[in-house]
Amino acid sequence: MNKRRRRTLLLLLLAAAVLAAAVLAVRSAKNRRSQDAAESLVSSSGMISDGAAYKSISYHNGSATLSFALNKEGAWYWTDDPDFPLNQDYLIQMTNTLSTLKPQQTITDGGAPEDYGLSEPTRTLSATASNGLLTTLALGNATSDGNSYYMLMNESETPIFIISGELVKEMSVGIYDMLLLPELPALTEDRLGTVTLTGAVTTELSAFRAQAQPDEGGDDSSPESGGSVTWLCNGADVTGDEQVQSVLEQLSKLRLDACVDYRPSDGAAALCGFDEPAATVTVSYTGDGNTSQTLTLTVGNPVLGGDGRYVRVNDDSTIYRIGEDKLDALLAVAGSGLDTASSGD
Structure with a gap:
């Protein structure tokens, strides 16, 4: 093998080593992010520490995508139609559920995401806190009792969490069911x-x-x-x-x-x-x-x-x-x- 070929081979080996190191760094970062997510979920404050409030929420519930945000007066509105008479109670309840969300169980080595319906999740949610922190959730299959769901957080593949079905229930409410009905006069x-x-x-x-x-x-x-x-x-x-x-x-x-x-x-x-x-x-x-x-x-x-x-x-x-x-x-x-x-x- 001449010097030129040896030099080429060394460069290829060096490139492979750099690539391997990069992959390990990405995996390590994902693992750290997953660990941070797990620690956040099991903390006393829920997903968002220090009781930070949300300023926007967007989710897909399997059939529709709904997005909401806070206006300057601190009221929630439907971003597709800001004039829609939105019943604030629904978004207040959802933000309360998110801010206090805790895992019922954490799975760190119990199978791949596809085993839990998480490789292509039908329900996803992203929420931005007032401090700019973005939280993303992917919800997979229901558990065998139908009362809880498997979930991944912040695009990580591990750990897999099991959470109560309350969030899925709230995400399933249709937009017209969130309309604040006009109150008819008292026709006594x-x-x-x-x-x-x-x-x-x-x-x-x-x-x-x-x-x-x-x-x-x-x-x-x-x-x-x-x-x-x-x-x-x-x-x-x-x-x-x-x-x-x-x-x-x-x-x-x-x-x-x-x-x-x-x-x-x-x-x-x-x-x-x-x-x-x-x-x-x-x-x-x-x-x-x-x-x-x-x-x-x-x-x-x-x-x-x-x-x-x-x-x-x-x-x-x-x-x-x-x-x-x-x-x-x-x-x-x-x-x-x-x-x-x-x-x-």
Whole structure:
């Protein structure tokens, strides 16, 4: 072997040695990072020491990717739509779960990541603390009892942790389930003025209040001031009508159950029956400060594959859901009128 070949061979051997040293250094760094992660998880403060708060969270739950961040006022918002009325409780709960997360068990030499569904995890999460620290989690298979999950932290392949299923449960909540539902006004009988139910026919119920006597006290101009209430339909007294009483009871308990579509397309609205609604309920009532207010509830088709009806509130394009049993009296009168009084067209 001549000098040139020996020199080439030495250079190749030297390069191989450098590469091997680099690989060992990377592995050592990963091992140190894994050890730091393990120590962080078993510390009294949970994953993030010193109680550091999070400023952003992004995760994929197997079917959708959701990202959230804190605004200047310290409120969480959905980054895809900052105007989305996000219920803060969901993100507060998730940050609490993350900041107190501890392993139920730590596996250091019990198999490869693929044995636990961690080679290609279907659930991942990244969270950035206010101090800039980025934490990433990869969640694999559920344990045999289904109550816990295998997890890797910060892109390390070891150790493998077992954590409770609480985080997976919180990540599985859909974005529409995080919407803060608008609170409908208290439509108690003492606040109602007129109730108009429109469907196949139109029925208008009007409240007539006898003025309170002076010795009863109160402001005679306010519905809350006292005096009896008589309900009229086309001039007829229908106060004792069972249908009327059922309508008044349902109005007093009217609440939205869930959001179905936050920004629906015209096609989605038509599919839900809002081109030809089953009923439109318009209520005039006395609001706070003795002001005159109006609520309009538009009732569409029955919910596909579930219980309830699609509804809209006032001019809000969002589609909500209300249980059928909370609307059946309103729908019956809108469709057929009252049995004891003729209804106008």
